[in-house]
Amino acid sequence: MSELLRETASQTAGPYVHIGLAPRAAGFDIFENNFGNVLTGARTEGERIAIEGIVTDGSGAPVRDVLLEIWQANAQGRYDHPGDRQPGKSVDPSFRGWGRACSDFETGLYRFETIKPGSVIGRNGRPMAPHINFWIVARGINVGLNTRMYFDDEAAANAADPVIRLIELEARRDTLIARREQRGSQVVYRFDIRLQGDRETVFFDI
16 A cells, blocks of 8 residues: 655645736846736727726735736727627737736835726627726635726716626625826826725625
């Protein structure tokens, strides 16, 4: 009878996340093309915006080693993906539609520079409110977390959004709404993400 093998010790996600996915943030310049937090080009259509926020843990402390990815539709509400077959909407060749950012190791603040997306036609022909999809990973998060960010100046569209309407408690829906701020000529949407505890952000199993 063969000897039973002992279970290998487990370990949560650690700094290798940055070394492998965002090496420049960890002090390594090893990629010819670094995936960054700026999704726009000089000719990108749509309203230019920035997204900023802090990811906090259950005690309310900033998570300073978090890595976030976003993907979104362009200003017409079209994804740059062959699976998006919405009629009458075209791909914007100057818009990447996907970005990656790390939180600042000192402050915990993350930032993306992008455009405000248009409404996407979802299942059964139902329009979805303008939104941005988030994927979050950090030390202590073994499986990436998925959520969405909606815009507080799209109240009517948010109220009819089929995904938001799946969330039974209105107070929980509010955790997905980013707040618009005007800083001089720049529009910034503030979107803080809470991993646990009071006002925990709604995450989706996808």
